[in-house]
Amino acid sequence: MKQIYKILSINLLLVTASFSQNQDKVQSRIEGTDRTQGNSINAQINGNNSENNNDASSSDTGAQRPISLNDDEISAFFGYDSRYYYRSNPLFVNGDISEEVESDMWTNTFFTGISSVIEKDDSAYTPFLTASYTVNDYLEDDLGAFNYNATNITTGLFSYYGGQNTYFVKIAYNMDRSTENDTEDFSEFFSQIGLISSFQVLNKLNINTIVGIGQHSSTIDDVSGTRPEDLMDNLEIYALSVFSFGNDFLDNLGLTYRISYQSYENGDYSDRNDLSHSFSGGYGFTLFDADQPNLYLFSSYSIRNSDNNTFDYDNVDAGVGINLIANF
């Protein structure tokens, strides 16, 4: 009997140690995850600026290209996105482990959203609501325990007053749920304000920049009271630039650079400040006579420098994705 208790105790100890180690890795993974905050609307606004300068008209009037508009008060979309890619540092950790552990990943996202446009004489407002559900699977067997499902719900308002800037206020709810344990690993509300600005350089290069500031109010497992639930609360200031080209070949090429500064507030993180960068690129292909590119290649490199070196990491993603979207 004592033998059984001993084995159980050892097992429990191992499980607890393993759980504790997993908690750290899960937390590390959570901190490294790049969350799209209902950016489909952003993409709608920004992507539309990469218009071909099709100077086809011989008169001074300008080219008159017929289009189709949604005359309904509310626009809606839903879609599916699937990605298969290599990730060099799946748990976003610093040091040797990152050199040893790498994994292929498969993510499947179902997303939807609605928006409306309220037009005034010299301003326009776009309230929106988007939601997505992503199944994240590590294809490396040893990492299967870290598989998780991510939920995002974002609502907000874009306002435009003419000129180059669009202003936004929005709040996002993010939640990660462990597939293996069916536990909620992380949730947060991310409230933010910012602006989107468009520039045209050298006639063919469009730069759309998003600058924002927001507060992450988060909840994580307190691991039996060893850390505060709001440990990961932080103030984030970020800037994102999307480069697009007015060229037939390069029209489907997208390059993005993001820089972010995060200042943490609680518990052991009270003095922690991070500076993160990410560079990403993608090229889209149109299959089956679709209306827009639905197959794409992508890669990204991200790096984080923290004033506590423990939180430093770098990571490379590279892979292929397919995107299907329907607008109403």
Next chain:
Amino acid sequence: MTPNSSIFFKNAVVFSTAFLCMSASSLKVKYTHGKVEAADLELKGPDSVSLVEVNASIEHNFLIATGKGSRTELSSTENHTTWRLGSLSVSKWPSLNECWIHSGSLLCSTKTEEPIKISSTKSTASFHGPGTFIIEATTNGGFKFIPLESCGSLTTTNGGTKEVKGGRMLLVIGDPSNFGDAYDIDLMLMLKSSRLINSFPTQLGRHKQIGVSVYVQQMKIRGKYDALIGDATSEDNLQLWKFNTDKGKVRFSNN
């Protein structure tokens, strides 16, 4: 003040006021590029034609014609209206709120809510603003009415009144005038390719409203046809130029 100086002062006030009223009630030339000529319809012979210069007044009996690649901008402070006449265009302004176009294209940007009458060789319509729109004369004697932004309306004799919406082109045809088909056109592309907007040194007074109009259209856009609208050669025929078509049909795309 002596009696003589008093009379002089009164005369100065009267004549200054009259001068200001006269200058305010005509269109002033703000910009010219290339060869822009004015023909005085009340005169005959070579003396009736003169070059249009900046700060000149455009009288109601002047017919303004532009050469190839030439343009001019006129404005009136009285009704807060700017007119831009494009290349190879012929037009006249019988009054501040009235424009006649023979050929070519022009742009009007107005803050006034008073009706502005637009006519061509065959058709007539009345715009109630404010707003910014482009007029292009068509071979059938009518014209295209292309609003860049507006919350106003357009009225024709037989077609009644239609609400004007940024980017929704209306064809005005026939005599008495009626509306032809309406087409939503890509405002972003038009803004980038229109010389009536881009080939002038100053911004239009209502450029913010134009920006809002483009934004609203971009938010509502579902797709674009691989075609460009051309001339209206008759009341039933509008030219449509296809491009990037695989199977001889107008393709619909999100590009």
